[in-house]
Amino acid sequence: MAEEQSIAQMMQDMGKRAKVAAAELALASTDAKNKALLEAAGALKKNVRTILEANEKDLDYGREKGLSDAMMDRLALDRSRIIAIAKGLEAIAELPDPVGDTIAEWDRPNGLNIARVRVPLGVIGVIYESRPNVTADAGALCLKAGNAVILRGGSDSLHSSSAIHACLLEGLRTAGLPEDAIQLVATRDRAAVGEMLTMTGMIDIIVPRGGRSLVERVQSESRVPVFAHLEGICHVYIDGAADPQKALDIAVNAKMRRTGICGAAETLLVDESAEAIAIFVIGALLDAGCEVRGDDAMMALDDRVKPASDDDWKTEYLDAVISARFVSGVEGAISHVAENSSGHTESIITEDTETAETFLRKVDSAIVMHNASTQFADGGEFGMGAEIGIATGRIHARGPVGLEQLTSFKYQVRGTGQTRP
Amino acid sequence: MAEEQSIAQMMQDMGKRAKVAAAELALASTDAKNKALLEAAGALKKNVRTILEANEKDLDYGREKGLSDAMMDRLALDRSRIIAIAKGLEAIAELPDPVGDTIAEWDRPNGLNIARVRVPLGVIGVIYESRPNVTADAGALCLKAGNAVILRGGSDSLHSSSAIHACLLEGLRTAGLPEDAIQLVATRDRAAVGEMLTMTGMIDIIVPRGGRSLVERVQSESRVPVFAHLEGICHVYIDGAADPQKALDIAVNAKMRRTGICGAAETLLVDESAEAIAIFVIGALLDAGCEVRGDDAMMALDDRVKPASDDDWKTEYLDAVISARFVSGVEGAISHVAENSSGHTESIITEDTETAETFLRKVDSAIVMHNASTQFADGGEFGMGAEIGIATGRIHARGPVGLEQLTSFKYQVRGTGQTRP
Structure with missing residues (x-):
């Protein structure tokens, strides 16, 4: 009970910090976001050895737990996989920044000019399983679209994800962006997932990445809207x-x-x-x-x-x-x-x-x-660059979920003193 | 308990019928939808007396219940208000049909042509209070965007809403569209609202229209995504x-x-x-x-x-x-x-x-x-024509919710035999 309360409290606290970071990130320049991504890629390359050591701990844990060969393979990192993760970050830095794009613009007979302009979605919760690379991929994609993200990786990959997360934080720090922009839930306690799924008002979208049972749980329990597909028949x-x-x-x-x-x-x-x-x-x-x-x-x-x-x-x-x-x-x-x-x-x-x-x-x-x-x-x-998944829901995102789908919009109305008759 | 079960069953049945109707409506022609709207407007004008008699029953009920003057005014219809409702339907018939619009289109280097095309959202649940005109306004807007709708009006306006609903059904019938496209929850039992809020998989979006307490309840209880604003500070x-x-x-x-x-x-x-x-x-x-x-x-x-x-x-x-x-x-x-x-x-x-x-x-x-x-x-x-409300959420719709915001989209990919290398 005390444990559960502290998990709830920890998650609430992460949520609050994510919201603060999201407000700051929404106004961050494209250059700053790209710098964070490139510096994180550099940190990954520089820390290959540290990441592999962390991965070794996860593999030991997995062997003890008796994970299947397929799961062990998903969990395992080597130098080339880490370099591929770094290259993924560099590719996301290359993508155009969707934030600030004018999606539509028109004039009204009274002279008002109305523009629908892309803004970040806010705070995104990503819940994934054993692949540690999702830590970097999902974190980077959310960051590029100006969102704060709370990452909850599989308990099997906790050490590897933490080591990769440390590189993302180094990128954020170097670029002068808030470290709370990319937070990793550093506990194996599954109560953290349940907590995330009820954090309406703090998390705007949940993205589950993993097998059918994970997606099914998230879709059935989540109070927060979900971008996902249960299966692809x-x-x-x-x-x-x-x-x-x-x-x-x-x-x-x-x-x-x-x-x-x-x-x-x-x-x-x-x-x-x-x-x-x-x-x-x-x-x-x-x-x-x-x-x-x-x-x-x-x-x-x-x-x-x-x-x-x-x-x-x-x-x-x-x-x-x-x-x-x-x-x-x-x-x-x-x-x-x-x-x-x-x-x-x-x-x-x-x-x-x-x-x-x-x-x-x-x-x-x-x-x-x-x-x-x-x-x-x-x-x-589809030419969207990286994606965080494919959605089969009908709300907001449908099909591949890329940078644009991780944004919202607002209306900017420019007048010259108009009042409504 | 038996009563609650039967309400749940009734709502599930309405949900299933709405889904079937939505599939048919998604393929309905603009002409058929407009015909349904114009015929419904005609039926409203033709049935002014019947609607006023129904409204009289609601007003009696309201007086017995001791409703405030403001609430009685919201409830009350007269000939000119009914004509205004009919004109509202005619205005929605005049609006361009968003369904089938190509939102974006591009070609890939391999020759694939990709188009993002508007489709209806699906099934919309509208929960409102005493104004009987919402029955027609919301029903018509959802219909024009190709959606099926389940309307749950205030219990005070049940007779008036039913009489207006009968006119909408006449329009649907005359146009050869399924009557289940616009369903009215014909019970004063508040359990029906609770049921609607949990009908994920049947209802795609809930739109609450009314005072703060209604919106607050819907936002806090709904498992279905909600388009709403709690307040406008x-x-x-x-x-x-x-x-x-x-x-x-x-x-x-x-x-x-x-x-x-x-x-x-x-x-x-x-x-x-x-x-x-x-x-x-x-x-x-x-x-x-x-x-x-x-x-x-x-x-x-x-x-x-x-x-x-x-x-x-x-x-x-x-x-x-x-x-x-x-x-x-x-x-x-x-x-x-x-x-x-x-x-x-x-x-x-x-x-x-x-x-x-x-x-x-x-x-x-x-x-x-x-x-x-x-x-x-x-x-x-904003030039969007009619709206069903204003949303302050960040998902899917933000700002005025008009016809476009009541649609989703799909991708159409046109190839010449391409396979993925």
């Missing part, structure tokens, strides 16, 4: 008017380029009239080492196709597995997507522009594509 | 370089034009160097019938000035009362605002552009003005 629909080679290239790329990312395709829909293309594409997926789980008609095409269960249509495999079925044209595809998609990314393959436009208009997902691989669902590929 | 700052006549005109207009609106000024700040202007402006406010509560220096200027307490700097009077104090230049004004403002609207009066720009940049409110009355803080005055 992405669809590729091959229309009757598809170019067979494009269909094959895109389907195989969408599924197999990287199977573990949220933009990977999980379900292949094929127009009933495109049986020949289906044989061609399914064969290529199977040849590429992908397991295909199909409806009866798909199973009839290739005896390597396994039967799909009802659950398969709502499953994010994140693996070399795809569900596949025939649908009745683009409307059948749209219905299937409406019922089963997680609202992340869907793509139609067709040479018929009208059919494509129907799909692009009617499918209600964050990202809808025509003749392109769902694996392009990424802030970098 | 708006400031007018008269700089040392202000034009005295502009200062007087704007200060008197900002306070006295209508004292009961959220954009009315509540505090006057004057630069220490502008004592002569202060005498001039304070005198005009007092002469206009405004009570002035000042610091010692203000009291020394005019013996009609009453002493301000500490609370006065954080009070929204919504009445002919203003607090007034001297500050040390624009930085003093910015500090006072940062400490006391509700983040709604603030205005600086000065002929010095540089000082004005400092104020516009540094003050972190939804609307910041230069040489203009705070009473312009209004969607109509």
Whole structure:
């Protein structure tokens, strides 16, 4: 109880300090923010040894705890990973500063000039798991957009994150920016997360970065608005008017380029009239080492196709597995997507522009594509620079969450003495 | 308990039907939506007598309940008020449809074309008090932006709201749109509000329209994101370089034009160097019938000035009362605002552009003005057409919430067969 109270108090205190820092940061120059990022990158390079020592402690802790090999790999740093983190900071320094941009401007008949101008969002809470690089990536992105950030990393990576955080603080200090701009929750106590999720009035947005169970907890418990996606059940629909080679290239790329990312395709829909293309594409997926789980008609095409269960249509495999079925044209595809998609990314393959436009208009997902691989669902590929994640919510940010999505706006009204009649 | 369960069930059912209607409405043509609005306006005009009879029942109920004169006035309808409501619907039909607008579009080096396109927000919950006209205004605005809406009016206006709602349904039917697009919670049970506030996954945004206690309850209890402002503690700052006549005109207009609106000024700040202007402006406010509560220096200027307490700097009077104090230049004004403002609207009066720009940049409110009355803080005055309210939050909507703010967006990506390397 005393412990819980002190965690609550600690978090409240961090929240207050973040708000003060956010007010200062909102007015910081682009130069100062970039200097902090570049100096932090320099500190990372200079302190490789210290960071690796800290990482060694985390790896010891992880071994004792019996973490899986995959988790140990996510946790592990080496010189090249640290250099990559530093380069990430330098890349964010290169991005244009969104703060102060005029988004829209117009004049009123009474002579008032009205401008909608970008300002920082305020205070961002980032809750993540074992990858220590998120400390730098998320901290830097929030900073560049003029926000204060409270970082709550996984307990497994506490030492590594702290060592990386120390480099960010060195950057802030050198640039003359408040150290409270990037705070790290330095406790393994999980009560800190629960506290963050209720800090309305102090934290403006929570961004969870990690596996399904983390995102699910944050989405269900948070009183603070959340930018996230729970899963990416992405669809590729091959229309009757598809170019067979494009269909094959895109389907195989969408599924197999990287199977573990949220933009990977999980379900292949094929127009009933495109049986020949289906044989061609399914064969290529199977040849590429992908397991295909199909409806009866798909199973009839290739005896390597396994039967799909009802659950398969709502499953994010994140693996070399795809569900596949025939649908009745683009409307059948749209219905299937409406019922089963997680609202992340869907793509139609067709040479018929009208059919494509129907799909692009009617499918209600964050990202809808025509003749392109769902694996392009990424802030970098969209030209936004770095992203902190992909959101499937409908409020404020939808799709890749980059610098612009980490801002709010205000109205500046310029008059010459106008009063309202 | 059984009653509570049935309210919960009723609301869940309404939520599900709203989601189905929202999916249909998202694809409805502008013509169909406009037809629904115009037919509803026609139905209102045709059914004036029925609506007045329903209103009479509410007024009887209100008299029995002993409602105040002000509340009875808000509740009361007459022919001209009903005609005004109908004209409001016609005006919303005239506004451009935001759905389908391309907000941004760009090409990538690999040839992908990316467009950010406006789509409806989804399902909006509107919780309001005794004014029955909100039924039509809010219903129409949500409809025009392609959203389904669940309206929960004050229990005092249940009959009037139901009669107006029937006209909206007639409009939807005639236009071939789903009646579930505009649903009215037809119960006086307050549990319905509590239920709405927890319907994440069914309701995308809650908009409370009413007094402070309603907004406070919604903001503190809602699990669904909220567009609202709790209060409008708006400031007018008269700089040392202000034009005295502009200062007087704007200060008197900002306070006295209508004292009961959220954009009315509540505090006057004057630069220490502008004592002569202060005498001039304070005198005009007092002469206009405004009570002035000042610091010692203000009291020394005019013996009609009453002493301000500490609370006065954080009070929204919504009445002919203003607090007034001297500050040390624009930085003093910015500090006072940062400490006391509700983040709604603030205005600086000065002929010095540089000082004005400092104020516009540094003050972190939804609307910041230069040489203009705070009473312009209004969607109509901004040229947005009708508004559903003003938001002081930082997420999604800030400032006037009009049609555009009631939309979300999605990305449409058009390719020619691109796969990700």
